[in-house]
Amino acid sequence: MNRRDYLLRKIGLSLITILVVVVINFILFRVLPGDPVRAVIGRNVRISAETQQALREQFGLDKPVFPDQFFDTLGQWARGNLGVSWSLRQPVSEILLSKLWNTVLLIGLGQVLAIILGVALGLLAGWKRKTAIDVGALTFSLIAWAIPTFWLGIILLAAGSTWFGLPTAGIVSPANTGKPLITVLPDLARHLFLPTLTLTILYLGEYMLIMRSSILEVLSEDYILTAKAKGMSHWQVLWKHALKNAMLPIVTLIALNLGFTVSGAIYIETVFSYDGLGKLFQTALVKQDYPLLQGAFLLLAVSVIIANMVADTLYVVLDPRVKEA
Amino acid sequence: MRLFKFLSAFVAIAVLLTACGGQGTTTPIVPVTDATKAPPPAELAILHFGWLGKPDTLNPAYAFLTESYTVFDLIYTPLTTESPDGTYVGGLAKDWSVAADNMTWTFNLKDGIKWHNGEDLKAEQVAWSINAVMADPDGWAALSGYISGFTEVTAPDDKTVQIVTEYPIANMEYRVSFLYAVYPPDFESFATPEDLQNFSNFEAIGTGMFKMNTFDKDTGVLILDANKDYFDGSPKIDQIIFQTFDNSDAMIQALKVGEIDLVNEVPASAFVTVQGYEGVTATASDGRYFNELIVNTVDPNNDPAPTGNPALADPVVREAIALSINKQDIVDIVLQGLATPGASIVPPTLGGGFWYSPNIKDVAFDTAKAGSMLEAAGYVPGDDGVRVKGDLRLEFRLQFPSDNPVYPRIADMMANWFDEAGMKAIPEAVDSDSLIAATTPAGDYDLVIWGWGPDPDTDFILSVMTTDQFVDGGWSDSGYHNPEYDQFYLDQQQAVDKTERQKIVWTMQEMVYNDRPYIVLYYEKLLQAYRSDRFTGFIESPLGIEIGLSLLNVEPVK
Numbered sequence: 096m097n098r099r100d101y102l103l104r105k106i107g108l109s110l111i112t113i114l115v116v117v118v119i120n121f122i123l124f125r126v127l128p129g130d131p132v133r134a135v136i137g138r139n140v141r142i143s144a145e146t147q148q149a150l151r152e153q154f155g156l157d158k159p160v161f162p163d164q165f166f167d168t169l170g171q172w173a174r175g176n177l178g179v180s181w182s183l184r185q186p187v188s189e190i191l192l193s194k195l196w197n198t199v200l201l202i203g204l205g206q207v208l209a210i211i212l213g214v215a216l217g218l219l220a221g222w223k224r225k226t227a228i229d230v231g232a233l234t235f236s237l238i239a240w241a242i243p244t245f246w247l248g249i250i251l252l253a254a255g256s257t258w259f260g261l262p263t264a265g266i267v268s269p270a271n272t273g274k275p276l277i278t279v280l281p282d283l284a285r286h287l288f289l290p291t292l293t294l295t296i297l298y299l300g301e302y303m304l305i306m307r308s309s310i311l312e313v314l315s316e317d318y319i320l321t322a323k324a325k326g327m328s329h330w331q332v333l334w335k336h337a338l339k340n341a342m343l344p345i346v347t348l349i350a351l352n353l354g355f356t357v358s359g360a361i362y363i364e365t366v367f368s369y370d371g372l373g374k375l376f377q378t379a380l381v382k383q384d385y386p387l388l389q390g391a392f393l394l395l396a397v398s399v400i401i402a403n404m405v406a407d408t409l410y411v412v413l414d415p416r417v418k419e420a
Numbered sequence: 421m422r423l424f425k426f427l428s429a430f431v432a433i434a435v436l437l438t439a440c441g442g443q444g445t446t447t448p449i450v451p452v453t454d455a456t457k458a459p460p461p462a463e464l465a466i467l468h469f470g471w472l473g474k475p476d477t478l479n480p481a482y483a484f485l486t487e488s489y490t491v492f493d494l495i496y497t498p499l500t501t502e503s504p505d506g507t508y509v510g511g512l513a514k515d516w517s518v519a520a521d522n523m524t525w526t527f528n529l530k531d532g533i534k535w536h537n538g539e540d541l542k543a544e545q546v547a548w549s550i551n552a553v554m555a556d557p558d559g560w561a562a563l564s565g566y567i568s569g570f571t572e573v574t575a576p577d578d579k580t581v582q583i584v585t586e587y588p589i590a591n592m593e594y595r596v597s598f599l600y601a602v603y604p605p606d607f608e609s610f611a612t613p614e615d616l617q618n619f620s621n622f623e624a625i626g627t628g629m630f631k632m633n634t635f636d637k638d639t640g641v642l643i644l645d646a647n648k649d650y651f652d653g654s655p656k657i658d659q660i661i662f663q664t665f666d667n668s669d670a671m672i673q674a675l676k677v678g679e680i681d682l683v684n685e686v687p688a689s690a691f692v693t694v695q696g697y698e699g700v701t702a703t704a705s706d707g708r709y710f711n712e713l714i715v716n717t718v719d720p721n722n723d724p725a726p727t728g729n730p731a732l733a734d735p736v737v738r739e740a741i742a743l744s745i746n747k748q749d750i751v752d753i754v755l756q757g758l759a760t761p762g763a764s765i766v767p768p769t770l771g772g773g774f775w776y777s778p779n780i781k782d783v784a785f786d787t788a789k790a791g792s793m794l795e796a797a798g799y800v801p802g803d804d805g806v807r808v809k810g811d812l813r814l815e816f817r818l819q820f821p822s823d824n825p826v827y828p829r830i831a832d833m834m835a836n837w838f839d840e841a842g843m844k845a846i847p848e849a850v851d852s853d854s855l856i857a858a859t860t861p862a863g864d865y866d867l868v869i870w871g872w873g874p875d876p877d878t879d880f881i882l883s884v885m886t887t888d889q890f891v892d893g894g895w896s897d898s899g900y901h902n903p904e905y906d907q908f909y910l911d912q913q914q915a916v917d918k919t920e921r922q923k924i925v926w927t928m929q930e931m932v933y934n935d936r937p938y939i940v941l942y943y944e945k946l947l948q949a950y951r952s953d954r955f956t957g958f959i960e961s962p963l964g965i966e967i968g969l970s971l972l973n974v975e976p977v978k
Contacts, residue, residue, distance in 0.1 A: 144892070144894055149613070179618070184618045249670075257677060260677070263665075263671075263674040264665050264679075270661070272636045365667050366669075
């Protein structure tokens with residue numbers, strides 16, 4: 096199979112997966128117990144049964160789930176329309192887009208830092224195996240990986256706001272709301288610092304541990320011994336021979352993690368009152384906002400699938416064996 | 421060593437960031453939202469308000485969350501408003517009267533009321549606002565409940581609004597306190613109910629003490645500027661900034677470091693800690709939220725047939741259940757004293773205590789008495805200790821919504837007390853949507869622990885017990901059906917004489933207390949806190965800090 100066929104097959108499979116996800120999502124949310132109208136209006140208001148019925152008709156919930164609601168939804172999606180959120184009364188695509196960048200900014204930054212630091216630390220620990228550096232890095236990573244997200248977030252929030260005066264909530268200060276982010280960069284940086292630090296610490300451990308074990312395995316290979324025997328420097332051995340092979344498991348991990356980036360980090364977003372996709376997913380679920388839920392899960396599914404495709408493609412570049420298989 | 425360097429680098433960056441940005445408490449914030457609004461002068465008195473929610477919309481036609489109404493009360497003015505003692509005082513209205521037939525209400529407006537854009541308010545605009553709700557109740561879903569029974573609203577002159585009703589309406593003052601005067605040009609052009617509901621109204625024009633500056637729906641940041649032309653005196657602060665927190669620990673921390681000045685809802689678990697903060701005053705008020713044990717009272721002939729334990733129909737069993745709940749222990753142990761044991765579905769704070777029946781004397785906790793009562797009624801202990809009488813067995817499902825932090829503990833305690841009396845309760849957490857589906861109108865439960873936040877007027881919480889409400893979309897969950905009660909409910913709606921209405925309301929509470937479709941457990945306290953080292957002049961009432969009045973009155977500490 097040549098490279099083009101391999102990619103085409105991957106894309107075809109991805110499209111089928113998306114279609115299956117769409118159908119499953121539709122069914123999944125509708126078998127949830129409860130009444131979306133009730134979820135939208137809550138328990139504390141004075142809404143008559145007639146008004147609730149009017150809302151139900153407006154949402155199309157008075158029609159049978161199958162075929163009416165199902166084909167209505169598919170028809171809308173085919174026209175590129177994700178519908179209007181019931182609880183937020185805004186087009187779903189607009190809502191998703193507005194939160195997407197916030198989340199990509201936070202998680203992206205945290206991931207990039209965690210990848211760079213984690214890989215570097217793992218490489219170092221593997222290379223300096225059984226030294227104090229290795230033990231120290233390993234202990235730190237294990238702790239970082241095991242710490243509950245919520246707990247670390249709260250601790251850093253309390254420490255950061257008390258000792259360094261860092262903000263406790265939001266993406267920018269309330270007074271900077273609505274301004275283009277580029278004009279309020281210092282404020283943005285202050286707000287991003289603690290959530291990013293939390294994310295970096297949490298992900299760093301995972302990358303470090305995988306990288307360390309991967310590099311240890313590679314370093315025990317015969318060709319590394321050969322390279323050393325040829326008189327190459329430590330650095331050359333590590334860079335030219337070990338790293339490329341050791342990166343394969345990391346690429347998988349990065350792709351998987353990045354795919355889930357858009358699902359946000361519900362815990363971190365909640366601790367730091369950060370307006371991202373993770374929190375949106377949670378709200379949509381609580382409010383049983385079907386259009387928003389379907390849109391959000393479509394976005395999540397598509398990004399995970401795309402991330403996997405990218406990983407598959409990268410394999411072709413990194414590992415010639417994939418091509419031949 | 422490297423690890424140390426890595427951490428030191430982070431600390432260094434943190435210090436740098438601290439240095440490069442101003443913090444709310446020390447540097448005045450100069451908000452600029454768009455080019456058309458001039459930046460206010462530097463020394464602004466800004467009050468930062470922290471809360472866990474945010475308005476769902478600023479459109480009164482389709483707002484369901486309490487937060488929205490907090491904001492409406494600041495930017496809009498209805499004809500009347502509730503005062504801290506539970507009575508109603510004039511908002512837009514200077515005074516009002518009702519004709520001898522009790523069906524024509526005349527409201528005289530105050531002088532000098534201006535819209536936020538500087539135009540004078542006219543009575544016909546107030547009439548227009550109420551007529552809009554009457555003309556499109558589907559569109560004005562959130563307010564349509566307040567206009568039932570209205571036939572005509574007119575403005576005979578610029579200063580008078582007249583409401584004619586189909587039958588006498590007892591709680592007119594309360595009803596009009598939710599019918600905000602909206603600026604007609606903002607709401608005139610909607611063709612369908614959906615168009616109206618989709619309108620965000622982020623540039624709301626009202627007549628209230630604060631005017632809109634900015635609302636960011638995504639983050640919940642809401643900035644209001646003082647209305648210096650407010651007809652009842654200008655606020656002493658210049659601006660309020662509402663900030664939404666998704667997590668109560670972060671909100672409390674923000675109060676501690678002075679990022680926010682007022683917290684409307686302090687979690688009970690943090691209350692003692694907050695009391696200890698320097699420069700912070702924390703208050704616990706009675707509020708009007710109550711929690712109850714719902715007893716399945718659904719008519720056995722209901723369609724679908726209820727699945728509740730038939731023994732619950734026996735008044736002796738109900739009384740035994742009531743005797744087997746130690747409300748004081750629940751308050752002291754689970755709620756750390758931040759509640760009061762309850763008895764009536766009408767909380768003592770409603771209307772300043774006017775509606776709470778003094779005739780209700782709660783039974784004292786006594787499981788031995790419960791046991792002997794059951795014994796006398798023929799319920800004898802079975803092999804496993806659970807009492808039985810013929811086919812009846814005193815074993816109950818005890819469900820509660822899973823999102824509540826204290827209910828699991830209460831359910832466990834109840835199960836132990838029930839055990840002492842020879843009954844069995846099986847606690848089970850259920851998500852609230854499933855619980856709504858199980859209660860109304862399925863009647864598929866035995867006992868449920870839940871809570872209500874009643875409206876300021878008693879009408880709503882009394883309606884919860886009417887037979888009509890036990891339908892899909894209705895609010896009755898107990899399935900209480902008592903034709904006599906239903907008649908009283910209609911009577912109190914039309915009893916314009918307050919004392920006469922009070923008498924009916926008392927009787928109704930007593931009926932609910934004695935029949936026990938609900939066993940009211942406790943009234944939750946409202947916990948609030950503010951930075952008393954920065955602002956002074958908060959107005960407290962038995963219902964807590966009055967947000968509207970306080971924000972009109974507070975000023976920075978000099």
